[in-house]
Amino acid sequence: MPTRILLADDHLIVRQGLRALLEGEGFEILAEVGDGREAAKVARQRCPDVAVMDFAMPALNGLDASREILRACPRAKVILLTMHTEDHYVLEALRAGAKGYVVKTQAAADLVRAIHEVQRGMMYLSPGISQTIVQAFLTKSDVPVDPLTPREREVLQLVAEGKTTKEVAGLLGISFKTAESHRMRVMRKLDIHETASLVRYAVRRGLIQP
């Protein structure tokens, strides 16, 4: 039985390329989605063996989407596929429970190998990832993380993408007032008082692309 893969990347052209590569390696693409929210939805319906997640995606970023997926399907193996090699991202990914971290500048063979490794229960990190920071994670040291809860981050991303509070509420299936509460708490935690600074924060954090 071939490995069933969920493929998430907001660039259709890239996704189709990845699909061609992975299918050529004998994997089965369970589904192909363009944003994190879709990815989580698909995972809830049909648990994939492996989820290959781009980091920067609209609606819900790859990291928080990964958390969702892992909550829905704890047996799924998540591989982050990204252009960021920064320690911060790697660490967050590992902490979220990702089993693989592959940078896009690596060859496709690297991704294929990552999929095989995580399927065997191993972890796989692309060459070039700082080993020191990984050690730090494994010895569970405390590195400053961002103070926001996943839900708050979710709301922040949507707001930074230009959604109104009402739209955010609609997208998340919560009431307008709840969405507003999250937004307010984000602002208070970050000591930010306008949307503009919120957007810049989200960009700095890599939550959204400028």
Next chain:
Amino acid sequence: MPTRILLADDHLIVRQGLRALLEGEGFEILAEVGDGREAAKVARQRCPDVAVMDFAMPALNGLDASREILRACPRAKVILLTMHTEDHYVLEALRAGAKGYVVKTQAAADLVRAIHEVQRGMMYLSPGISQTIVQAFLTKSDVPVDPLTPREREVLQLVAEGKTTKEVAGLLGISFKTAESHRMRVMRKLDIHETASLVRYAVRRGLIQP
């Protein structure tokens, strides 16, 4: 004789995916490079029929690389492959002599079609590209790179920095209503409807730091 293609993208994994897709369509990949400088070098040695260029690349960006390529091989057709749909980028690309502009969120079929079209001497732009600005380019080639007036840019920057309209007015020594007018005109010109998108535009433009 198959179309000989030069493929430039800094993400190896993406490049390999594109190669798989394009070879499946019967094209010949003349070379595959990871930055703009390499692309220009290869083009000088072996003129490609078509150059598929990513926009964001190290060493030399796709746009300036395209200029180099066209200087070396005026008969080559350049297609920009990018994630930016901003008028500014499109316009710059067209002005540089690019014959195609394909956004990565489109299907691979779009790129294939673009290659065929430019080979036939036609221009090809992905759906979603603002037709008005393209028309403007085609009619009179001296279109402002930046549609904003200096004053409007000034207001945009302050707004993106998190200032309220009232504060902007105070800082510029103009009335609240005037500041609002500028802000409105910026939004209308850029077809933007919320502060969040305004901020992202300013960041992309390098007007402010994220």
Next chain:
DNA sequence: CACCGGATCCGGTAAACACCTGATTCGTCG
């Protein structure tokens, strides 16, 4: 000169935002 575009100003309105308070449910952790 007459026209145009940039910059300035002003009126109004509905929606969204920024900020506050207080409350309930739920899972986790000591």
Next chain:
DNA sequence: CGACGAATCAGGTGTTTACCGGATCCGGTG
């Protein structure tokens, strides 16, 4: 079990935005 944080919802208030319209002044350019 009880405390706690996360997530949910709701009431209210004043400010700001987004968008509409029209207007004046001024410096170039045809």
